[in-house]
Amino acid sequence: MDSNDLFQLGQLMCSVTQDYLWQPAKHRVRERTPGTSLRCRVGSGQATYHRFDPGDRQHQITYGVRMIRAKHQPETASGWLSGREIRKRGYFDGELSTLNLLAHTCCHEFAHLLQQSAGQRFRGSVHNRHFYSILDELHESGAAQATRNALANQAREQGLALPDTRFEAVDTRQQLARWQVGDTVRFGAGQRELEGQIIRVNRKTCTVDGIGHSRGVRYRVPVQMLSPLTPPR
Template identity: 35%
Template sequence: MSRFFEARALTHGLLSVVMELHGVAGKPITDAGHSLAARAGSGKATHHKFDRRRSRHVITIGQKMVEDKMTKASASLWLSAKEIMRHGFFGGDLTPPKLLAHTVLHEYAHALQTVRGERLRGSVHNPEFYSILRQLHTDHGAMVLASVEEAFRQRQIDTGFRPEPTLRETPPPARGPQTPFAARINSQRFAPGDAVAFEHKGETITATVTRVNDKTISIESGSIKGRISPSLARPADPADVPSAPKPESTARPTFRPRQKVWFNHKNRPVHGEVTRCNRETVSVRALLDGRNWRVPYSLLNAA
């Protein structure tokens, strides 16, 4: 069986494992009046989303993610591998079934985190999330791993890592003189810092290239930032490009340990005490129930 068909077969097997886990661990979700579904994606995207209008959680399992985690060189780059090693899940051992079983538990933990109201903007993989994930591993990790290994066996797929695909060297195709059209669609003719011009609503806009993407170029003109197709841009005189505005001060509020603070959660104030100041967030212990929070600086207020 080819890698493609192995990954596709296992992706659909993992959907059944998600629903099996929901059957034994989903009481908090059903008690909240929510439903849960699992779907297969064709790419690497593997995530949990909550549809508030339908009160439905959707866990997507990406087929290319499955293929990646079956290949040792790429598997070690995923957050799943880092979490297994860092927290000692499954004994810290990396195998394709353990990586995929952890993926199921990780995404389901996000569903439980959302139901508990502990998924904050800018603070998703927070201490509360890892507390839920550790409990899921303790209560259901062995069952999920056994189900994933059974999915391998049923589809007659070896549980070991696949070798990295071998790339064949092929001579580059012969290229004739580049036509004007080919030149227009070649985004590589631009580089960060280049001055470009393009037409927008009957006006000529001059801008600076800040990044070259796969199919677009990112540009900045004064306070305007965006992406455009390279086919719409042409080289411009650098002297005509307005200089980028000086960045506004990014000074953030300062807090100190034991300082009394408050923030809003679900439109209600939570009062607490600073326990630690991190790079992007502040660790706060709630005064009412002792719960620990990690709150972005921008959402925190001095009491």
């Protein structure tokens, strides 16, 4: 899938979040904080997150294009929290697919909005019991399924591929065994491909110090996104 298609999928995630998650909830949110609004945007990188600006009372949800790309393949999708939540909490019958992962990502980020609105997001305690109570409710109420259906239907109408074929999770332990401190690696794609050296092997990720034009920047990279850096010949 090319970058333009990925960006269009991100735009669909934005519109579905606005129409199927924000619209039913906005009056309740505004009862707590009058004048609250939501802006959704597509980011050029991997970062996918919710942010709230108390000054203008605006929530912002960003869906990263590289996140969308990663959730199209089991090798790169398994390292994301959304995949673990689907499997462990039984969302969408516990089935991993690109459609399920992207629909659940919309719900995950919107749950952070509701968590923030309810005053239940705390420093050092973001994915807490309050957050999962909200996320569970989005799935149990049918909001998550409505989001999934809308995303699938609108992608089909626009001629965008959004696979719903089930795939199995990849065992990250076997992948981690390939890497050790000192290995040089590449990650990312296209013009945004980065290079670095592994300084720590974690439970599901590797901590990488950038080299070359990325020198001075440290990254925490899901193991599925790493490939060996081939020395130039």
